[in-house]
Amino acid sequence: MYIFLLIxxxxxxxxxxxxxxxxxxxxxxxxxxxxxxxxxxxLTFLQLIHVKFPDIYQGAEVLKKIPAIHSFLQ
Known part of the structure; x- marks a missing residue:
């Protein structure tokens, strides 16, 4: 039903x-x-069929640990 409405x-x-x-x-x-x-x-279709997306905050935390990016953010 929701997929039909999305389309x-x-x-x-x-x-x-x-x-x-x-x-x-x-x-x-x-x-x-x-x-x-x-x-x-x-993206909307994937959410409708309950696909799990990676957490963007975990990716940001990983990027903060890279020395070049960490010094750029300071």
């Missing part, structure tokens, strides 16, 4: 935004819009 929502967004970008020949904006839409759809 419907993204189809509506794309159908609403894409024609104006194409008619104004804004190809770069269309590429950026498409890339962000694909990323957003993918």
């Amino acid at each position: 419907a929502a993204f189809v509506i967004i794309v159908l609403r935004e894409t024609p104006s970008l194409v008619s104004r020949k804004q190809w770069r904006e269309l590429i950026v819009f498409s890339a962000f839409s694909i990323i957003a759809f993918t």
